[in-house]
Amino acid sequence: MKEAIGIKDVSKVFGQGDSAFTAVARVNINIRENELFTLLGPSGCGKTTLLRMIAGFEFPTDGEILLHGENIADMPPFRRPINTVFQNYALFPHMTVADNIGFGLRMLGKSKAEVSERVNAMLRLVKMEPMAGRRTSEISGGQQQRVALARALAPQPKVLLLDEPLSALDYKLRKEMQLELKRMQHETGITFIFVTHDQEEALTMSDRIAVMSKGQVLQVGSPRDIYDAPSDRFVA
Ligand SMILES: Nc1ncnc2c1ncn2[C@@H]1O[C@H](COP(=O)(O)OP(=O)(O)OP(=O)(O)O)[C@@H](O)[C@H]1O
Ligand SMILES: [Mg+2]
DSSP states (O other), rough: OOOOEEEEEEEEESSSSOEEEEEEEEEHHHHHHHHEEEOOOTTTTHHHHHHHHHHHOOOSSSSEEEEEEEOOSSSSSGGGEEEETTTTTOTTSSSHHHHHHHHHHHHHTTOHHHHHHHHHHHHHHOOOOGTTBBBBGGGOOHHHHHHHHHHHHHTSSSSSEETTTTTSSSHHHHHHHHHHHHHHHHHHOEEEEEEEEEEEHHHHSSSEEEEETTOOOEEEOOOOHHHSSOTTTTTO
C-alpha cells in the first residue's frame, strides 16, 4: 500500500543546554494511504508534538517528514493538504455552523457557489443539516465535535489529524462518535491520524497503532498484533 506520511528518524528537543528536553526521540513510522492510524500513549509521551510537526506548527530538531515521499519541511502549514481537529475544537462561537464549516474554503478563495455546495455536502456527512443556521455556542458538545470535523474535512485534505477529539464527550456519545468517525473515514477515503490515551478506543477504531512512551515509539502494529504479541511489558 502507498505511503501517505513518512516519519523518518524524527526528534524534537525543546529548550537548550541544561533545560533541553527531548519530547520526541528518533521516531520512525510509515502511515499508509486511507488508513486510520492511532498514536497511543500516556500524557506527556509526545503525541501532540508529533502531530504538530506533521501539521507544520512545529519543526523537527532532526529527521524528515515526508508527504507521498516528498520532504515537506519547507511547506507552511496552510499549504499542506493536512487539516487538524484540535482537542478543544476551536470553533468560532459567533459564527453559524455553516459559516464555520465553510471557513477554510473561503480562506482558499473558493467561489460562493463552490463553498455553499461543499458546506451542504459536509452538513449531510455529519448529519447537521437541521442546525446549519445555529451559532456554534448554541449547540451541544457532540454537535460541536461534528462541526469541527466537518470544517476540517471540507477542503478535502489528504490527511486529517485528530488530537483526542472525543475526550470531552460522555461514554455513550463517545462510542457513537467512534463509529461515525470510522464511517466518515470509509466514505471520504482520507488518511486519519488519531491521537488517544484510551487503549480501548485505540483497539476498537484503528487499522494500526503506534504505542508511545517517553517520546519513543515502542511498537507499531494492528490492534491484534499489539494485543496478542506486545513487544514488552509497557505495551502489554
Ligand atoms: N513548547 C514546549 N516547550 C517545552 N516543552 C514542551 C513543549 N511542548 C511540549 N513539551 C513537553 O513535551 C512533552 C510531550 O508533550 P506533548 O504535548 O506532545 O504530550 P502528549 O503526549 O500530547 O500528552 P497529553 O496526552 O497530555 O496531551 C511533555 O513533557 C511536554 O511538557
Ligand atoms: Mg496532547
